[in-house]
Amino acid sequence: MEKSAKDCMWHADDRTKDGLLRHPADSPAWKHFDAIHTDFSKDSRNPKLIITSDGFNPFRMMNSTYSIWPVIAIPINLPPWFCMKQPNFILSLLIPGPKSPGKDIDVYLEPLVNELDSLFEKGVRTYDAFKKEHFQLHVVVHSTISDLPGLATLAGVATSGEHGCPKCHLLTCSFWLTKGKKTCYMDHCRFLGPNHRYRTMDKAFFNGKVESRTAPDPLTGDQVNSLTENIHTVFGKDPKGKQTIRKRKRGDPPQIFKRRSIWFKFRYWKDLLQPHNIDAMHIEKNVCDNIMNTLLGIDGKTKDSINSSQDLQLLGIRKDLHPVPVGKDTFDLPPAPYSMNPKLRKLFCQVLKEARLPYGYVSDIRRNVNVKKKKIIGLKSHDCHILSQKKKKNCFH
Numbered sequence: 001m002e003k004s005a006k007d008c009m010w011h012a013d014d015r016t017k018d019g020l021l022r023h024p025a026d027s028p029a030w031k032h033f034d035a036i037h038t039d040f041s042k043d044s045r046n047p048k049l050i051i052t053s054d055g056f057n058p059f060r061m062m063n064s065t066y067s068i069w070p071v072i073a074i075p076i077n078l079p080p081w082f083c084m085k086q087p088n089f090i091l092s093l094l095i096p097g098p099k100s101p102g103k104d105i106d107v108y109l110e111p112l113v114n115e116l117d118s119l120f121e122k123g124v125r126t127y128d129a130f131k132k133e134h135f136q137l138h139v140v141v142h143s144t145i146s147d148l149p150g151l152a153t154l155a156g157v158a159t160s161g162e163h164g165c166p167k168c169h170l171l172t173c174s175f176w177l178t179k180g181k182k183t184c185y186m187d188h189c190r191f192l193g194p195n196h197r198y199r200t201m202d203k204a205f206f207n208g209k210v211e212s213r214t215a216p217d218p219l220t221g222d223q224v225n226s227l228t229e230n231i232h233t234v235f236g237k238d239p240k241g242k243q244t245i246r247k248r249k250r251g252d253p254p255q256i257f258k259r260r261s262i263w264f265k266f267r268y269w270k271d272l273l274q275p276h277n278i279d280a281m282h283i284e285k286n287v288c289d290n291i292m293n294t295l296l297g298i299d300g301k302t303k304d305s306i307n308s309s310q311d312l313q314l315l316g317i318r319k320d321l322h323p324v325p326v327g328k329d330t331f332d333l334p335p336a337p338y339s340m341n342p343k344l345r346k347l348f349c350q351v352l353k354e355a356r357l358p359y360g361y362v363s364d365i366r367r368n369v370n371v372k373k374k375k376i377i378g379l380k381s382h383d384c385h386i387l388s389q390k391k392k393k394n395c396f397h
C-alpha cells in the first residue's frame with residue numbers, strides 16, 4: 001500500500017527530467033493541462049487516466065459479428081514499468097453484443113463519464129498510506145487510446161470516406177479509386193520538412209507535382225467543441241425497431257463529426273492538446289503485413305493487383321507500372337522496382353527464418369515463416385515493429 005501510494009507521485013518526484021520523451025508526463029499535452037488546471041496539478045497524488053477500448057470477437061468463426069468491447073482505465077502517474085502491468089488496469093466496462101455498439105457506446109459510457117466527472121469536480125476523501133494523512137483526491141482523463149475505427153466509435157469522428165483523416169479534417173487529400181473501389185489518401189509529402197528532398201521528387205509521387213504546402217493545422221478543442229455543439233444524436237433503435245441511419249444527401253455539408261463526443265461532458269476536455277491517441281503499433285502491424293504480402297506476392301493479399309495497376313493508368317501516373325494487354329481482357333503486370341523473383345523470395349524467407357533477434361523483443365518468428373511456400377503468416381505486433389524499424393546495430397546477427 002505504502003509503496004503504491006509513493007509510486008503515484010513518481011511522475012513528479014522520481015522521473016528523470018532531461019527533456020527526452022519517456023513517459024506521458026514529458027509530453028506537451030501533460031504540461032499544458034497542468035499549467036491551466038493548477039488546482040488539480042498542485043497535488044501530484046491526483047491520478048491521470050488513459051481510457052482505452054477496442055472490440056474483440058470471443059467466438060471467432062462461430063459468430064463473426066459478435067463483439068465484446070472492454071473499456072479499460074489505466075492510471076499513468078505510475079512509472080512506465082508499472083503502469084502497463086495487468087494489475088494496474090482498471091476494467092471499468094465490458095460491453096457485449098451481437099455486433100459492435102457503434103454510437104450507442106455513449107449510452108454505456110455515460111455512468112463512467114458521470115463518475116469520472118464528479119471525481120474531477122468534487123473529488124473523494126482518500127487516505128495516503130505513504131504520507132499517513134487524508135486528502136481530497138481528484139481524477140482526470142488524460143486521453144483515450146484506440147485504433148482508427150475505434151476512434152470513430154469512441155469520439156464520433158469520421159475515420160473513413162472523403163474526410164476520413166481526423167487530423168486533416170476538411171483538408172484531407174483524398175480521391176476515389178475507380179477500379180480498386182476505395183478511398184485513397186495521398187499528398188503525404190506536405191507533412192515533411194520544408195526542404196525535404198521528397199517534396200521535389202515529382203515523378204516518384206504524384207502527377208509531376210512539386211509539393212509546397214505545409215501540413216494542415218489540427219482542430220483545437222475549442223473548435224471541435226463549437227462545431228459539435230448542435231449535433232443531435234438519436235441513440236438506439238427507433239420505436240419501429242429499425243436502426244436510425246441518416247444518409248448524406250447531395251449538397252449536404254461534409255460531415256467530419258458524426259456526433260458530439262461524450263467526453264465533452266468534462267469541463268476540461270476542450271483544453272486537452274491531444275485528447276485521442278492512435279495505437280501506432282496496431283497500424284504498424286497492418287502496414288508491415290501488407291508490405292510482406294506484397295513483397296512475397298501472396299495471392300489475394302498483395303496490393304499489386306490488376307485493379308491498382310489500372311487505377312495508375314486512369315490517374316496517368318507511373319507509366320512503367322501500367323498493365324500491358326496480351327490478349328482479349330488479359331493483361332500482364334510489369335514488375336515493380338521492389339519485386340522479387342521466386343529465388344529472392346525464398347532467400348528473404350530464409351533470412352527471416354534464421355534471424356537471431358534480441359531476447360524478449362519478438363515471438364519465435366521462425367514458426368511464422370514457411371520457406372517452402374514462401375509465406376509469412378501470423379506475425380505479432382511486436383514482431384512487425386522490429387521488422388519495420390530501421391535496421392539497428394546487432395539486431396540481425
Ligand SMILES: [Zn+2]
Binds near residue numbers: 168
Ligand atoms: Zn491526414
